[in-house]
Every structure is written in C-alpha cells, then in structure tokens.
Amino acid sequence: MRMCVLLCLCALISAVRCVLPVQTQPEQVHVSYPGVKNSMLVTWSTADEAESVVEYGLWGGKLFSHTAKGNTSVFIDGGPENRTMYIHRVTLTDLIPAAAYVYHCGSGAGWSDIFYFTSLNESVSFSPRFALFGDMGNENPQSLSRLQKETQMGMYDVILHIGDFAYDMHEDNGRIGDEFMRQIESIAAYTPYMTCPGNHEWAYNFSHYRSRFSMPGHTENLWYSWNIGPAHIISFSTEVYFYLDYGLDLLFRQYEWLQADLQEANRPENRAQRPWIITMGHRPMYCSNDDGDDCTQFQSYVRLGRNDTQPVAPGLEDLFYQYGVDLELWAHEHTYERLWPVYDYKVFNGSSEEPYVNPRAPVHIITGSAGCREKHDGFIPEPRDWSAFRSTDYGYTRMRLINNTHLYLQQVSDDQYGKVIDQMMLVKEKHGAHAWR
Numbered sequence: 117m118r119m120c121v122l123l124c125l126c127a128l129i130s131a132v133r134c135v136l137p138v139q140t141q142p143e144q145v146h147v148s149y150p151g152v153k154n155s156m157l158v159t160w161s162t163a164d165e166a167e168s169v170v171e172y173g174l175w176g177g178k179l180f181s182h183t184a185k186g187n188t189s190v191f192i193d194g195g196p197e198n199r200t201m202y203i204h205r206v207t208l209t210d211l212i213p214a215a216a217y218v219y220h221c222g223s224g225a226g227w228s229d230i231f232y233f234t235s236l237n238e239s240v241s242f243s244p245r246f247a248l249f250g251d252m253g254n255e256n257p258q259s260l261s262r263l264q265k266e267t268q269m270g271m272y273d274v275i276l277h278i279g280d281f282a283y284d285m286h287e288d289n290g291r292i293g294d295e296f297m298r299q300i301e302s303i304a305a306y307t308p309y310m311t312c313p314g315n316h317e318w319a320y321n322f323s324h325y326r327s328r329f330s331m332p333g334h335t336e337n338l339w340y341s342w343n344i345g346p347a348h349i350i351s352f353s354t355e356v357y358f359y360l361d362y363g364l365d366l367l368f369r370q371y372e373w374l375q376a377d378l379q380e381a382n383r384p385e386n387r388a389q390r391p392w393i394i395t396m397g398h399r400p401m402y403c404s405n406d407d408g409d410d411c412t413q414f415q416s417y418v419r420l421g422r423n424d425t426q427p428v429a430p431g432l433e434d435l436f437y438q439y440g441v442d443l444e445l446w447a448h449e450h451t452y453e454r455l456w457p458v459y460d461y462k463v464f465n466g467s468s469e470e471p472y473v474n475p476r477a478p479v480h481i482i483t484g485s486a487g488c489r490e491k492h493d494g495f496i497p498e499p500r501d502w503s504a505f506r507s508t509d510y511g512y513t514r515m516r517l518i519n520n521t522h523l524y525l526q527q528v529s530d531d532q533y534g535k536v537i538d539q540m541m542l543v544k545e546k547h548g549a550h551a552w553r
Contacts, residue, residue, distance in 0.1 A: 151332025250447020279314025279398030
C-alpha cells in the first residue's frame with residue numbers, strides 16, 4: 117500500500133523529481149589502490165543520482181569518525197535499453213599505513229552495509245599476499261566461495277583479477293555486469309581488487325570495464341602500474357593487439373608507456389628498493405592448449421607483435437626481457453600452466469637441479485581457471501619443452517612476495533577441495549637484464 121502511494125505521488129508531482137529509495141541504495145562496492153601513498157579508493161554504483169560519501173574510522177575506534185566526499189560519473193550502457201548507472205568514487209587519504217578501517221558508503225538517500233579494509237603497508241620490506249586468477253563469470257564461478265572465505269579470513273592483502281569478468285558485463289543491457297559486481301562484493305569490498313581487461317570486455321570499446329573499475333593513473337584502467345612491498349606491478353591490455361577496429365593508437369600509446377614505465381622502474385635507486393617487476397596481462401605469450409589461440413602460435417601477436425599494421429606493431433617479449441621482468445602473470449586459457457624460465461621459445465633454467473634459482477629468463481604463470489560458463493580448455497597431448505606443469509582443474513593461484521630475493525607461488529584446486537596441486541619458489545639473487553647473463 118505504501119509503495120502504491122509513493123508511486124502515485126511520483127506520477128502526480130511533475131515539478132519535483134521523485135526518486136525511490138531503492139534507486140539510490142549503494143551496491144557493487146569495491147576498493148582499490150589509487151597509486152597514492154596512504155590512500156584507498158572506494159567505488160560503488162547506484163541506479164539513480166545521489167551524493168558520493170564515505171564515512172569511516174579506525175577499527176576499534178570511534179565508528180565513522182571521518183567523512184570523505186567524491187564524485188559521480190554517469191555511465192550509459194550501449195545496449196538497446198541505454199540503461200543509466202551512476203558510478204561513485206571516493207578517495208580516502210592520510211590513512212595510517214597497515215591499519216584496519218571500518219567504512220560504509222552512500223548518502224542520506226541510502227547507505228551500504230558496513231565493510232572493512234586494511235590500508236596499504238608502505239614499507240618496502242612488507243611481504244604482501246595475493247590471490248590471482250582470471251576468467252571468472254557469474255555462471256560456474258568455481259573459485260568464488262573459497263576466495264570469499266579466505267578473503268574474509270584475512271589471507272590476502274590484494275586480489276589480482278587478470279581479465280574476463282562476468283561473461284559478459286554488457287549482456288542483458290549491463291545487468292550481467294551488475295550481478296557480477298554484486299557477486300564479488302564479498303571479496304572486493306574488503307580487499308583491494310586490482311584488474312586488467314580481457315577479451316570478454318570488448319563490447320562498446322571496453323566501456324563497462326573502463327567505467328566500473330577504478331585503477332591508478334589516467335588511462336581508464338587499461339594500463340597502469342603501482343608499488344607494493346618489494347615489487348613494482350604493471351597491468352596492461354593485451355586486447356590492443358586484437359581489437360584494431362578501436363584504432364591502433366591505443367597499441368602504440370601503451371607500448372610507449374610500458375617502455376617509459378620499465379625504464380623508470382629500472383633506475384638503480386628504484387630497482388634497489390623494489391627489485392621484483394611483475395606484469396599482468398590477459399592473453400599469454402605462450403601456452404600448450406589445444407584451441408588454436410594466439411598463445412599456441414609461434415608468431416604470437418602478444419609475443420612478437422603484428423607485421424600486418426602500418427606501422428608494424430611491436431610485441432612485448434623483447435621489451436620485458438630487455439628490462440628484466442621477473443614474473444609474467446596471464447589468464448585467458450581456462451587452465452593452469454607453469455612454465456620454465458623462457459625467452460624466444462628457449463628454456464633458460466637457473467640449473468638442472470634448481471631451475472627457478474637465478475633463472476636466466478622471465479617465468480610465466482597462466483591462471484585462467486576460476487570458472488565461467490565456457491567451462492574448461494584442453495591441452496595438447498605432449499607438453500612443449502618450456503611447459504613445466506599443467507592442470508585442467510578449476511582453481512586459482514596464491515602468491516607471496518617474501519622478500520627481495522624470494523617469491524612463492526601455489527596453485528589451489530577447487531576440483532580437489534582446496535588442495536595445493538603445484539608450488540614454486542622463485543629465487544632471484546639479482547634482478548634486471550644483467551640477471552640473464
């Protein structure tokens with residue numbers, strides 16, 4: 117009865133805009149690192165216009181002792197309904213490093229649930245813990261429940277989602293994207309959720325990905341870098357090599373940016389502080405899958421570039437090798453694969469007894485099996501020489517940056533109820549291109 121009265125009033129009062137409370141209720145809450153010290157960025161969505169406010173305070177202190185205001189962006193889905201969404205962003209600044217905070221977001225027209233996060237530990241001696249995966253959708257998200265539980269147990273400092281969300285965000289006029297963002301809220305509202313675009317974000321020039329997430333820099337989340345503990349992490353788009361209808365400009369702009377960023381990260385004073393350089397991009401350079409994807413080809417676009425463009429588009433393998441990238445994280449293939457240290461299709465193990473101790477080329481990890489409607493991919497019967505371990509189990513990867521010289525990885529199988537089915541300790545006593553000699 118009350119709803120009927122409210123709807124009638126909305127219809128009758130034309131001079132005053134009437135908004136139902138549910139339309140301004142915050143949802144799809146997630147946090148990310150904005151790339152600025154002592155800060156955290158809170159992002160959420162509403163179905164109608166409202167203020168962008170976060171109230172927050174230290175865990176155990178006075179609840180909501182601080183207030184921060186931000187901005188609202190209007191996002192119109194490219195589907196036939198042209199649905200309008202309001203994306204809210206508020207940056208919290210002057211946070212105490214490594215401190216726990218409680219927050220909620222919204223406005224007087226509606227508030228979210230109460231969430232919490234831990235601010236970034238700014239120390240270069242910090243040993244951050246990551247969960248990383250790609251290719252997780254609304255349907256068949258096999259890893260989701262375990263990731264939810266482990267996140268809320270405090271097992272991770274950062275989540276890395278390496279492309280392909282929801283399957284697909286633009287479908288049903290963007291409602292599939294809404295469902296996915298609600299689905300990950302139980303992870304992403306508590307732990308920074310860092311991303312890169314995948315091929316399933318292609319629609320309307322990646323507009324859902326550009327609009328829904330909030331990554332560092334000013335490239336609409338397509339490429340960026342940030343620092344944590346002893347690592348410099350670079351996120352980039354492999355899709356610029358494939359969706360040429362959106363123009364070649366993005367491909368060359370990204371390549372120039374990557375080159376400049378790697379040069380800066382390799383300045384002696386910077387590499388001494390953050391010796392690990394880690395990249396994350398969706399489509400791998402290498403894989404031993406049986407589906408004919410780019411990574412199965414020797415002439416991979418991502419690895420070697422494209423010679424059918426004017427000018428010729430440069431690939432990324434030589435660039436990453438030149439600047440001593442230590443670890444390259446990928447997804448796209450709905451499997452897990454760990455590679456031996458590899459460059460130019462050749463294996464460069466540290467030694468036969470300890471291949472990952474002082475390797476002479478980057479190490480590649482493909483982790484795209486978190487679960488989606490497309491199910492599993494398969495492998496060719498005989499692995500390539502550079503393939504060290506393969507699994508078609510659903511699952512995700514854990515990573516710990518222990519210190520300047522040691523990095524530890526585990527692969528968790530959802531098919532085997534959380535069993536660790538693969539692990540690797542990467543040891544680098546020296547970093548940079550001179551480590552390859």
